[in-house]
Every structure is written in C-alpha cells, then in structure tokens.
Amino acid sequence: MMISSRGRYALRVMIDLAEHQNDGFIPMKDVVGRQDVSQKYVEHIMVLLSKNGLVEGVHGKGGGYRLNRPPEAYRVGEILRLTEGTLAPVACLECGAKPCQRAAACRTLPMWSRLDHMIGEYLDSITIADLMKQDGGDGYVI
Amino acid sequence: MMISSRGRYALRVMIDLAEHQNDGFIPMKDVVGRQDVSQKYVEHIMVLLSKNGLVEGVHGKGGGYRLNRPPEAYRVGEILRLTEGTLAPVACLECGAKPCQRAAACRTLPMWSRLDHMIGEYLDSITIADLMKQDGGDGYVI
DNA sequence: TAATTACCTATTGACATGGTAGGTAATGCG
DNA sequence: CGCATTACCTACCATGTCAATAGGTAATTA
Numbered sequence: 001m002m003i004s005s006r007g008r009y010a011l012r013v014m015i016d017l018a019e020h021q022n023d024g025f026i027p028m029k030d031v032v033g034r035q036d037v038s039q040k041y042v043e044h045i046m047v048l049l050s051k052n053g054l055v056e057g058v059h060g061k062g063g064g065y066r067l068n069r070p071p072e073a074y075r076v077g078e079i080l081r082l083t084e085g086t087l088a089p090v091a092c093l094e095c096g097a098k099p100c101q102r103a104a105a106c107r108t109l110p111m112w113s114r115l116d117h118m119i120g121e122y123l124d125s126i127t128i129a130d131l132m133k134q135d136g137g138d139g140y141v142i
Numbered sequence: 143m144m145i146s147s148r149g150r151y152a153l154r155v156m157i158d159l160a161e162h163q164n165d166g167f168i169p170m171k172d173v174v175g176r177q178d179v180s181q182k183y184v185e186h187i188m189v190l191l192s193k194n195g196l197v198e199g200v201h202g203k204g205g206g207y208r209l210n211r212p213p214e215a216y217r218v219g220e221i222l223r224l225t226e227g228t229l230a231p232v233a234c235l236e237c238g239a240k241p242c243q244r245a246a247a248c249r250t251l252p253m254w255s256r257l258d259h260m261i262g263e264y265l266d267s268i269t270i271a272d273l274m275k276q277d278g279g280d281g282y283v284i
Numbered sequence: 285t286a287a288t289t290a291c292c293t294a295t296t297g298a299c300a301t302g303g304t305a306g307g308t309a310a311t312g313c314g
Numbered sequence: 315c316g317c318a319t320t321a322c323c324t325a326c327c328a329t330g331t332c333a334a335t336a337g338g339t340a341a342t343t344a
Contacts, residue, residue: 004331004332004333005332005333006332006333038333038334038335040333040334040335040336041332041333041334041335044333044334058341058342059340059341059342059343060340060341060342060343061342061343061344062342062343062344063341063342063343
C-alpha cells in the first residue's frame with residue numbers, strides 16, 4: 001500500500017474546498033463534517049498545504065481555508081508528493097536517497113524506474129477539477 | 143514507498159536462482175554472499191516462496207533452493223503480491239478490505255482503481271527472464 | 285469581551301519493517 | 315554411525331510511521 005490516509009484526506013479536503021470555492025473561506029469544521037474525518041488530524045495536513053501555498057488560511061470568525069488556484073491548476077501528483085513525501089515505488093528512487101552501490105549492475109532498477117515514471121505521469125495527468133467529476137474525467141467508471 | 147525490502151529481496155533471490163538454475167540446488171549462503179543481504183531475514187522470505195510452490199527447498203549437504211519453473215514463467219507481479227501481501231495503492235482496494243460506505247459517491251475511487259490496474263498490468267508483464275537481461279527486456283535503460 | 289478559527293507542540297497506541305537469536309529436522313559424506 | 319550442512323521453525327527486539335488525541339496560543343470578527 002502506497003498512499004496513506006494523509007494523502008487521501010488531503011485530496012478529499014482539496015476537492016471539498018473546490019466544490020465550495022465560491023463560498024469564501026471554508027472552516028475546517030464544515031469540511032470535516034462533510035468528509036467524516038478526524039478534525040485534529042486534518043489540521044496537521046492543512047498546515048502543510050498552507051505552508052506550501054496550495055491553500056490560504058484565515059484565522060478567526062468568518063475564517064477558514066480557500067484554494068489559491070482554480071481546481072484545474074492542481075495536479076493530484078503535486079498534492080500527493082507533498083503529503084506523502086514521495087511517490088517513488090522503492091526507497092532507492094526516493095528524492096534524496098543515498099546512491100546505491102549496485103545501481104549500475106542492478107537487474108531491477110530499470111523496472112522500478114519505469115514504474116516510477118508511469119505512476120508519476122498518471123497522477124500528474126489528473127487535476128482536482130477532474131476529480132470533481134464522479135468519473136475521474138474520462139467517462140469510464142470501473 | 144510501496145515495495146519494501148522483502149519484495150525486493152525476493153526478486154533478487156529469484157533472479158540469482160535463475161542465473162544459476164543449471165547448478166542444481168543452490169544454498170542460500172551462496173545467494174546471500176552474492177546479493178549482500180541478511181541471511182536470517184532472507185530465510186523467512188524463502189519459506190514463503192517455498193510454501194507457495196515458487197521454489198523447492200532441499201535440506202542437508204548438497205541442498206539449497208531451486209526454481210520450480212523456467213524463469214519466463216514467473217511474473218514479477220506474482221512474486222511481489224505474495225511477498226508484499228498486496229500491490230494495491232490504497233487500502234480500500236486491498237483484497238479483503240472492508241467495503242467502504244463512500245465507495246459509490248467517492249470522487250477518487252476511479253482514479254485509484256485505474257492506478258491499481260496500471261501497476262498490476264505492468265508488473266505482470268515482466269518476468270524473471272526479462273530481469274535477467276540488464277535492460278529489463280525492452281532495450282531501453284533510463 | 286467573547287466567540288471563532290487557524291495554528292503550534294507534545295504525546296500516544298497500534299502496527300509493520302528489518303533483523304537477530306537459538307533452536308530442530310532432514311540429508312549427504314567420510 | 316557421527317558429523318557437517320542445510321532448510322525450516324518460533325520467538326523476540328529495535329526502530330519508525332501512521333493516525334489520532336490533548337491542550338494549548340494567536341489572530342480575527344461581532
């Protein structure tokens with residue numbers, strides 16, 4: 001298993017914010033009520049999204065969070081890389097991994113590398129706007 | 143990160159056994175010496191592979207492990223599903239997961255489902271025989 | 285001033301991972 | 315037979331992450 005609750009919650013919150021983007025700043029209390037996730041846990045995630053400029057947070061009454069861009073300008077890959085730390089399928093491909101001695105002779109590295117590219121390209125091809133449609137954007141629901 | 147050392151070690155051992163498939167039963171001591179992994183840890187993995195019929199183990203002097211099939215008859219996906227337990231990118235797609243209440247309305251499920259298919263199909267398209275070639279079988283090294 | 289809301293720091297319990305320890309059982313060889 | 319060799323078994327351990335909770339502080343509005 002690759003994507004943890006942290007990343008999945010982040011996506012769901014972002015979609016929820018996108019669906020209410022015309023309502024000004026949305027308090028987390030509302031989002032959490034709709035999405036049925038732990039408020040205290042989501043708070044941590046929001047700090048991450050906020051510090052990295054994906055959303056803007058405003059304190060106090062009438063405050064909450066708001067998207068900083070239109071939904072079609074958020075790639076799923078970007079959000080997941082931020083919340084998960086990496087999307088690499090194996091440790092040796094993680095950003096900042098110590099170089100592997102065996103890399104040159106490794107029989108499996110090309111496979112991992114190609115898998116990494118596939119996953120990254122796929123998740124970068126989808127935006128929050130795509131996820132607002134139930135079918136994920138291509139009309140085909142599995 | 144999706145594939146742990148357990149799965150990566152399993153693949154490396156299987157490749158090593160494939161490369162020495164004409165030498166009869168190969169003791170783990172030899173494989174571990176070549177692959178530079180923990181013998182005690184690999185022992186656990188071998189029991190799993192053996193119990194599931196991927197390899198055959200023979201006790202005593204002159205014993206060791208041997209592949210039960212030709213290398214081209216092992217799909218990487220099969221080995222990884224066995225050692226990792228699942229290849230699903232999210233918990234709700236794991237085999238035996240409790241059904242999610244939100245599935246019907248879930249905005250992200252189609253995406254996860256498609257990603258799951260992509261990963262599975264890719265890893266099932268590669269065999270141990272492919273991995274014995276340095277380039278992974280398509281002549282293109284990233 | 286009070287209510288509301290984001291944000292901060294610390295802690296927790298559960299679990300998986302990677303590995304070690306110390307055996308037992310089977311097999312071949314001298 | 316006895317010994318070395320090898321797979322296999324059970325148990326344990328250290329570390330880290332995950333998901334969540336607790337208990338605040340700071341900013342903002344009414």
